Amino acid sequence: MLLSEIMKGLQFNLKNGDLDKEIKSIAYDSREVTQNGVFVAIQGFTVDGHHFIDKAVELGASAVIVEKDVSIDDSVTVIQVNDSRNALAHISANYYNHPTEDMNLIGITGTNGKTSTTYFIKSIYDQAQKSIGLIGTIGTVMNGQIIQNKNTTPESLNLQQTFERMVKHDVQNCMMEVSSHALCLDRVAYSRFNTAVFTNLTPDHLELHNSMEDYFNAKAKLFEMAQDFNIVNADDTYGQKLIKRVENLNPTLITYGIDEKADVYATNIEYSSEGTEYTLHLPNGKIRIQVNVPGIINVYNSLAAAACAYVNDFSLTDIKRGIEALQNIKGRFEVIYKDRDNKVVVDFAHTEDALKKALTTLRNFTKGRIILVFGVYAPPGDVGREKRHAMGKVAAQYADYAVVTSDNPKDQDPNLILEEIVEAVEEENGTYKMVLDRKQAIEYALSISGKDDVVLLAGKGHETSQVIGDKEIPFNEKEIVKEILKEKGILI
Numbered sequence: 001m002l003l004s005e006i007m008k009g010l011q012f013n014l015k016n017g018d019l020d021k022e023i024k025s026i027a028y029d030s031r032e033v034t035q036n037g038v039f040v041a042i043q044g045f046t047v048d049g050h051h052f053i054d055k056a057v058e059l060g061a062s063a064v065i066v067e068k069d070v071s072i073d074d075s076v077t078v079i080q081v082n083d084s085r086n087a088l089a090h091i092s093a094n095y096y097n098h099p100t101e102d103m104n105l106i107g108i109t110g111t112n113g114k115t116s117t118t119y120f121i122k123s124i125y126d127q128a129q130k131s132i133g134l135i136g137t138i139g140t141v142m143n144g145q146i147i148q149n150k151n152t153t154p155e156s157l158n159l160q161q162t163f164e165r166m167v168k169h170d171v172q173n174c175m176m177e178v179s180s181h182a183l184c185l186d187r188v189a190y191s192r193f194n195t196a197v198f199t200n201l202t203p204d205h206l207e208l209h210n211s212m213e214d215y216f217n218a219k220a221k222l223f224e225m226a227q228d229f230n231i232v233n234a235d236d237t238y239g240q241k242l243i244k245r246v247e248n249l250n251p252t253l254i255t256y257g258i259d260e261k262a263d264v265y266a267t268n269i270e271y272s273s274e275g276t277e278y279t280l281h282l283p284n285g286k287i288r289i290q291v292n293v294p295g296i297i298n299v300y301n302s303l304a305a306a307a308c309a310y311v312n313d314f315s316l317t318d319i320k321r322g323i324e325a326l327q328n329i330k331g332r333f334e335v336i337y338k339d340r341d342n343k344v345v346v347d348f349a350h351t352e353d354a355l356k357k358a359l360t361t362l363r364n365f366t367k368g369r370i371i372l373v374f375g376v377y378a379p380p381g382d383v384g385r386e387k388r389h390a391m392g393k394v395a396a397q398y399a400d401y402a403v404v405t406s407d408n409p410k411d412q413d414p415n416l417i418l419e420e421i422v423e424a425v426e427e428e429n430g431t432y433k434m435v436l437d438r439k440q441a442i443e444y445a446l447s448i449s450g451k452d453d454v455v456l457l458a459g460k461g462h463e464t465s466q467v468i469g470d471k472e473i474p475f476n477e478k479e480i481v482k483e484i485l486k487e488k489g490i491l492i
C-alpha cells in the first residue's frame with residue numbers, strides 16, 4: 001500500500017521525504033521492523049520509542065512517524081504527528097482496510113465480569129451456530145483456536161490485523177473486552193463498535209487513572225463510540241452515572257439489573273453451589289433459566305449477555321440454550337478439584353470488590369472453613385499500598401483463614417507487599433500465615449484443609465505464569481494443585 005494511502009485522513013507535518021512509496025508493514029516496536037516498513041515511535045511508560053529510530057532504519061524502515069524532532073538519513077520519510085499512539089491506530093485501520101466496518105463488533109468494559117460475559121455471549125452464538133470471534137484476557141479465540149495476547153485489549157496494530165483476519169475467515173461477529181488502558185491509549189480508536197456493554201466499576205488501575213472519576217471517564221468513552229446499542233448495568237452506581245451521560249445519545253440504551261426497574265432483569269432468583277436459577281425478563285417475554293456458574297456476579301454477567309443477544313435478534317430459547325450450555329469459565333470461579341473432603345476453587349478476583357464477591361458466594365455454600373490463598377500484584381509504579389490494605393481487610397473479614405503470598409510482585413519487594421497486606425489482616429483480627437512462595441502457600445493451604453473446607457486460590461485465574469523481578473516463570477495453579485494432591489496420594 002502507498003504511504004499516502006496509509007496516511008489518509010490523518011493530520012500530520014511532513015518533515016522529510018515524500019509519501020509516494022510502497023509500504024510493506026507497520027511496526028511500533030523497532031525489533032519488529034521489516035524492509036520498507038513504517039516505524040511509529042511511541043513515548044512509552046518505561047522507554048521512549050524515539051530512541052530506537054536508528055535501529056528501525058537499520059532494519060529497513062523507509063518511513064518513521066514521530067512526535068519529536070529527529071534527525072535521520074535523508075532517504076527516510078519523516079512524518080510528525082501530535083500523538084503517535086493515535087496515529088498508529090489511524091494508519092493501522094487504513095492499512096487493514098477498516099475491517100470493523102464489515103463486522104458486528106460488541107465491546108464490553110467494566111472492572112469485573114468482562115471475561116465471563118464474553119463467554120456467555122460466545123456460548124449463545126455457538127449454540128445458535130453463528131460464528132463469533134472473541135478477544136480478551138484469555139486470548140483471541142477464532143474458529144476454535146486460541147492465540148494468547150500480551151494485553152487483554154491488544155495494541156491497535158495487532159487489533160486491526162486480528163479484525164482483518166476475522167473478516168477474511170468469514171467471522172462476522174466479534175466480542176471483545178475493552179480495558180480502560182485500551183481506551184486511554186487509543187488501542188480501539190478507529191474501530192467501529194455496534195454495541196457497548198458496561199458491567200460495573202470499582203477501584204482498580206488507579207496507577208494509570210488518577211481518580212475514580214478519571215477511570216470512569218475512560219470507560220465512558222466506549223459508549224460515545226458505539227453506533228447502535230449501549231447496554232448498562234442499572235444496579236451499579238457508576239452504571240447509573242453512565243445512563244445519565246448516554247441516555248440522549250443516538251444508540252438505543254438498554255439497561256439490565258435485578259428486579260423490574262431495568263429493561264432486562266432477573267426475578268425469583270434461587271442460588272445453589274452448582275449455579276443459579278432465575279426468571280429472565282426481556283422486553284419481548286420471559287423464560288426460566290439455569291446459570292451453571294455460581295454467584296450473583298454471574299446473574300449480572302448472564303443478564304448482560306442476554307441483553308446483548310436480545311439486541312442482536314436472538315430468541316428467548318436461543319438465549320436460554322446458550323447460557324445454560326456454559327458449564328465453566330477458565331479461571332473464573334472454577335472448581336479445579338473436588339472430592340468428599342477437598343474442594344479447590346480458582347478465581348481471577350484481584351480487586352477488593354471481586355475478592356469480596358468470590359468469598360461471599362463461597363460462604364453461602366461452604367459448611368466448613370474458607371481458606372484463602374492470595375497476594376496483590378504490583379502495578380506499574382509504587383502505588384499499591386492502598387490496594388494491599390483493602391484486599392487484606394476483605395480477606396480478614398470474609399475468609400476464615402488467609403494464606404498471604406505472592407501474586408505478580410514484578411520489580412517490587414515481595415516481602416514488603418506481604419507485610420503491607422498483613423498489616424490490614426491484623427487490624428481486622430484475621431487469622432493468617434505468610435508464605436512468600438506461592439506454590440508453598442498452596443501446599444500449606446491444602447495441608448490444613450479438612451472435611452467441608454474450601455480452598456480458594458484468588459488472583460491468578462487463567463494465568464499460567466508468575467512475574468517475579470524481571471523473570472516470567474511458568475505457574476499453572478491447576479497443574480500445581482494436581483501435583484500436590486498426587487504427592488499427598490489423594491490423586492493418582
Ligand SMILES: CC(=O)N[C@H]1[C@@H](OP(=O)(O)OP(=O)(O)OC[C@H]2O[C@@H](n3ccc(=O)[nH]c3=O)[C@H](O)[C@@H]2O)O[C@H](CO)[C@@H](O)[C@@H]1O[C@H](C)C(=O)N[C@@H](C)C(=O)N[C@H](CCC(=O)O)C(=O)O
Nearest residue numbers: 028029030042044045046047049052151152153155179181
Ligand atoms: C502500562 C501499559 O499499559 N503499558 C503498555 C504500553 O507499554 P509502554 O508504553 O510501557 O511501552 P515501553 O516499554 O515504554 O515502550 C515504548 C515504545 O518503545 C518501543 N520499543 C521498546 C523497546 C525497543 O527495543 N524498541 C522499541 O521500539 C515499544 O514497542 C513501545 O512502542 O504499550 C505497550 C504496547 O501497546 C503495551 O503492551 C503495554 O502494556 C503492558 C504490557 C501492560 O502490562 N499493560 C497493562 C497494564 C494493561 O494494559 N492492562 C490492560 C488490562 C487491564 C484489566 O483488564 O485488568 C490490558 O488491556 O491488557
